[in-house]
Amino acid sequence: MSGSPAGVVVVGAGLGGIRVAESLRANDYTGPITLIGAETHPPYDRPPLSKSVLLGDDDRVDLKPAEFFAESSIALRTGERVSAISPDDHTVTIERLDDPAHSETLVYDTLILATGLLPRPLPGTDEIAGVHVLRTVDDALALRADAESATRAVIVGAGFIGCEVAASLSARGMTVTIVEPAPTPLAAALGEQIGALVTRMHKERGVDVRTGIGVDEVLTDGSRVRGVRLADGSEIDADIVVVGIGSTPVIDYLDGSGIEVAAREFGGGIACDQHGATSVPDVFALGDVANWRDEDGQLRRVEHWTHTVEQATAVAHRVTGSDAMIPASAPYFWSDQYGLKIQVLGSPRATDDVHVVDDDGAKFLAYYSRDGILTGVVGAGKVGAVMKTRAKLLTPTPISEVLG
Known part of the structure; x- marks a missing residue:
């Protein structure tokens, strides 16, 4: 001891x-x-x-x-x-x-x-060169080094990590495909309506977004990845596969x-x-x-x-044993993609009612409600508007009061 x-x-x-x-x-x-x-x-x-x-x-x-x-x-x-x-x-x-x-x-x-x-791996891919997860700094450096000589990437999973990696690899000039079994990216977290806006954001930057389908097999040339086969039998060539299917x-x-x-x-x-x-x-x-x-x-x-x-x-x-009060706060997180900050404030659920109040084709702002009460706000490129909602999320606020 x-x-x-x-x-x-x-x-x-x-x-x-x-x-x-x-x-x-x-x-x-x-x-x-x-x-x-x-x-x-x-x-x-x-x-x-x-x-x-x-x-x-x-x-x-x-x-x-x-x-x-x-x-x-x-x-x-x-x-x-x-x-x-x-x-x-x-x-x-x-x-x-x-x-x-x-x-x-x-x-x-x-x-x-x-x-x-x-991070949760794809079964059977541990020994395949070119298949990556992203959780640690060593993971990030290994993926970055691999990307230096790669031109095509497949991202398996369109949660926040998958979407951020897709945006970053696309910005590096790579051809990127996202594969996601759900109907849209971020569907489990934010619902399909906001997921569709995120899909638009990626597609406008040239990312191929394949939703409603999963990966059946990672294809190799013996030791290194060469692509993936989807559930419908189609194949996508890839020099790199990044797995973002949860942790x-x-x-x-x-x-x-x-x-x-x-x-x-x-x-x-x-x-x-x-x-x-x-x-x-x-x-x-x-x-x-x-x-x-x-x-x-x-x-x-x-x-x-x-x-x-x-x-x-x-x-x-x-x-x-301190008796200092911890101020009440609304849950908050953000994701940076293509130079836009996507912010999520409050506790929105995918099953909530979604009210998109601003969408100019690139930036957007949406409120979430449940049983008529405001539950959260999601914005892309709308930092000020999102943060102004913080106080209203600390007490039960009718969604009608927010929507005017």
Whole structure:
């Protein structure tokens, strides 16, 4: 067992991990903080990976300068993963990825889990050169390097990552095809009406958007991808295939810990109360892996940057016993495509009523409502109009009041 003093151990050195460590210090927590990351990189920001990093415009993604950790007395340990948790003993077992046979046990007073997600691969494609996922900075750099000598790309999946990668590769001059089983891009998140506007945006830039059909097979020349065969038997040539078909929470290390996991129909991940506490004492979870209860008692797992930042602040307050109020806020995220910022504010659902109030053929603005109450706003190139709606989303607002 490690001789390190107990304190707060944070598992996951991404956005959630670094922000909760920073917030603990801001709340005058003076005990030891250990931040454990599976990647060898220091904490970095993921949104630029599919945009500025993939385009080669800017590789600066670190969330903090190197000196921050020493100045804040945060022990950063990279290239390590947690393999087991023992809540009864208040210990975690960690192993180095470059030496799995070596393990170490750390004692904690408080444990915070922010282990994030792993991208879901296409079955049988692990050993095929030219098939990529995009989750880490290494993924982005590998895809960018492959794109240097490629001319044709197929994007499997038209969620936000798939659409952003399609936009970036198209901007690099590649011929891009999106393949999506749903009727439109972003249909599951925003519904078909807004999905049709996103389809238009891609098609106007020369991207071939194939919807309502899936990929049956990835074709190879033996070791490297050469294209895909769709469910209708048609084939699309490709030098690169990028898979964006969703992600799964990283929770394998929870086996035997007694920490409750949310059911798949509620999004999976680690089940938490409305303050991030798990089912066992002194263990919290936040970020993409965490499934928090909302004001109505429903479990919701949200994979957005601002949500993670807000959760980190809330957990730090809970751990330190601070009575500071966390201001109410509306969920918010954005996606940059073709120089346009697509913003989503509130909690719109694909099944909500959609009211498109502005569409000039390129930019658009739409409100969402459920049972006559405003639930969200989505805009492309409409930053001011979207953010003006924030206050109305904090209280029940009739959609008639917004539409005038």
